[in-house]
Amino acid sequence: MTGFIPEETSDEDVEAERTTYGPIASVLRELAESSIRTQVSPEKAAEAVRALEQVRDLLNSDLGGASYGVRIRQDGTSRAWGNNVIGVRNPLAPPLTIHHEPDHVWSEFTLGPQYEGPPTLVHGGVSSLILDQLLGEGAAAAGHSGMTAYLNVTYKRPTPLGRLRAEARLDRVDGWKAYMVGSISDDEGVTVEAEGLFIRPRWARTIPEDSATLRFD
Amino acid sequence: MTGFIPEETSDEDVEAERTTYGPIASVLRELAESSIRTQVSPEKAAEAVRALEQVRDLLNSDLGGASYGVRIRQDGTSRAWGNNVIGVRNPLAPPLTIHHEPDHVWSEFTLGPQYEGPPTLVHGGVSSLILDQLLGEGAAAAGHSGMTAYLNVTYKRPTPLGRLRAEARLDRVDGWKAYMVGSISDDEGVTVEAEGLFIRPRWARTIPEDSATLRFD
Numbered sequence: 001m002t003g004f005i006p007e008e009t010s011d012e013d014v015e016a017e018r019t020t021y022g023p024i025a026s027v028l029r030e031l032a033e034s035s036i037r038t039q040v041s042p043e044k045a046a047e048a049v050r051a052l053e054q055v056r057d058l059l060n061s062d063l064g065g066a067s068y069g070v071r072i073r074q075d076g077t078s079r080a081w082g083n084n085v086i087g088v089r090n091p092l093a094p095p096l097t098i099h100h101e102p103d104h105v106w107s108e109f110t111l112g113p114q115y116e117g118p119p120t121l122v123h124g125g126v127s128s129l130i131l132d133q134l135l136g137e138g139a140a141a142a143g144h145s146g147m148t149a150y151l152n153v154t155y156k157r158p159t160p161l162g163r164l165r166a167e168a169r170l171d172r173v174d175g176w177k178a179y180m181v182g183s184i185s186d187d188e189g190v191t192v193e194a195e196g197l198f199i200r201p202r203w204a205r206t207i208p209e210d211s212a213t214l215r216f217d
Numbered sequence: 218m219t220g221f222i223p224e225e226t227s228d229e230d231v232e233a234e235r236t237t238y239g240p241i242a243s244v245l246r247e248l249a250e251s252s253i254r255t256q257v258s259p260e261k262a263a264e265a266v267r268a269l270e271q272v273r274d275l276l277n278s279d280l281g282g283a284s285y286g287v288r289i290r291q292d293g294t295s296r297a298w299g300n301n302v303i304g305v306r307n308p309l310a311p312p313l314t315i316h317h318e319p320d321h322v323w324s325e326f327t328l329g330p331q332y333e334g335p336p337t338l339v340h341g342g343v344s345s346l347i348l349d350q351l352l353g354e355g356a357a358a359a360g361h362s363g364m365t366a367y368l369n370v371t372y373k374r375p376t377p378l379g380r381l382r383a384e385a386r387l388d389r390v391d392g393w394k395a396y397m398v399g400s401i402s403d404d405e406g407v408t409v410e411a412e413g414l415f416i417r418p419r420w421a422r423t424i425p426e427d428s429a430t431l432r433f434d
Binding site for chain 2: 004005016020021023024025027028030031032034035036037038039040041042044045046047048049051052053054055056058059060061062063064065066067068069070081082083084085087089090091092112113114115116117118119120123124125126128129130131132133136147148149150151152153154155158161
């Protein structure tokens with residue numbers, strides 16, 4: 001198992017992919033909210049379904065592999081554009097842009113009604129999903145990329161839908177094991193905390209460390 | 218904070234809502250996969266974006282509240298149709314149908330490429346998201362509904378995209394605290410395990426227990 005796809009791709013190719021397909025995911029994100037909130041008539045809803053089916057058939061007229069995977073370019077950079085949290089081509093991803101600082105990673109993002117659990121609140125599992133991504137990317141950024149071995153999430157108080165911030169940092173390292181900590185905050189402070197252990201898979205231990213190349217998120 | 222919306226709704230009203238708006242979410246789920254996999258020309262992609270924008274405008278011509286919330290009917294049943302994991306109107310939800318047995322709850326479901334993390338694998342955070350929902354619903358089904366206080370997830374081995382099963386059961390109760398355990402399995406057995414603590418919020422402790430009415434997922 002590696003599933004990492006090496007490719008020869010120019011910067012222009014990557015930008016062309018982003019500008020061609022990124023807008024599809026963007027408008028599908030808006031449509032997810034519309035799907036939940038709309039109150040249009042049955043006739044208009046049926047019209048919407050027919051139009052969406054036509055778009056589906058158009059897009060499905062030329063399909064690539066069964067999943068996007070992680071595509072690794074000749075310069076070591078990678079694209080996980082199908083990823084459930086950061087994938088720019090995935091309408092389920094907010095998507096998070098994760099910023100790398102010397103000692104931590106962070107992201108600011110907005111969660112709309114499609115991320116709801118309890119009324120007006122972020123689904124507790126969505127918070128754990130986002131923290132898994134942040135902690136995993138933080139481990140990679142610290143030079144200790146690996147797959148999640150465990151993730152312990154503690155809910156301090158409810159997280160409201162809306163504008164949020166998440167961050168993660170390396171707590172300590174033990175061989176192939178990176179212990180990470182992180183949190184989600186709203187304007188009032190921390191709502192959810194997490195600690196996680198990320199371990200480099202055995203098959204990947206011979207690959208030179210490069211946070212841009214090795215991604216297990 | 219309650220955010221639970223009481224309503225007077227007939228069975229026919231509920232079924233009309235399902236048949237009117239459910240198909241929109243269904244085709245948007247298919248489109249999420251199309252968005253990730255399509256290789257159509259820039260011209261066709263642009264055509265798709267324009268058509269999707271038109272559907273968005275159509276659906277947004279009559280919008281309800283900012284989020285779906287949890288709507289509680291006069292008979293005590295409820296609808297969390299915007300929920301990120303089980304919401305039938307939420308394209309981000311697979312959606313899971315969770316079955317209640319006397320001593321546990323379970324669900325079988327399929328995760329496509331929009332749930333990917335590492336190549337060909339379910340995002341680790343998606344597994345924690347699904348387990349949060351299962352454990353929370355299991356607590357409610359056991360008569361101990363509450364909000365997640367902590368969720369500890371252990372990854373035994375990678376979870377492949379595709380057909381999966383999840384289940385959860387009550388481990389023990391201590392006053393307002395319900396300790397839950399659960400797992401996700403593929404055909405070869407358990408891939409992810411979780412234990413979680415669910416606590417009834419203070420404001421909800423005077424409400425008579427009814428697993429159909431009290432939902433914090």
